[in-house]
Amino acid sequence: MVDWGLTKVVAWGGYYARLFINTVDRPRGVVSREEAEDLRRELRRRLRVLKAPWGYVQNAVYEPGELYRSVRGDFPDLMVYFDSLRVRPVQTVGYGSPWLEGNDRGPDDSLHSFDGFYAATWGDKRKRDMHALDVARFLESVL
Structure with missing residues (x-):
């Protein structure tokens, strides 16, 4: 299905796209x-804004070294x-279109955020903001 000799970039999806420049299988x-x-x-220039059927999609495009102190293993060339x-x-x-109506892997009812997400029903109900380390301490206590 894929002609690797003509493929310049391979993308792997999920909650964000990982782009790998094909440096081996080219002619x-x-x-x-x-x-x-x-x-x-x-790629960075062209992926920052994409026209979708419902309007324009603003995107954040990074090299892994911009997000992480160090990168190891088989890291992507870009993350979108x-x-x-x-x-x-x-x-x-x-697919016949780059835009799908739904999820290609089945239902995805989870929540995703750059800042993370947690739901809790313990402790002081008046306390609205918690630090990630508060959650970590709780998880350590129940695991």
Whole structure:
């Protein structure tokens, strides 16, 4: 289904997209650093705003080193967060349109946020804001 010799970039979906520049399976073999950097720059520019059937989608595009102190393993060349996580990239291929009506992997009723999410029913009900370490202490106590 995929012609790897013509594929410049591979994307892997989930709650955000991970983009990998195809440097091995291209006809000329490994692309030069300059070509990979030019492609990364062009992708950043083109992915920041996308036209969707319902309007424009504003996206955050990062290199992993911009988000993490260190990167290890097989990290992506770029990470894309679509419309503050309101639009989810798919994890499958073979659709006639880049925009799907629903989730390609089945129901997804969970909540997602850059700041994380927790629901709690313990402690002082008047306390509205909690720090992540408060949640961690609670989880440690029940696990």
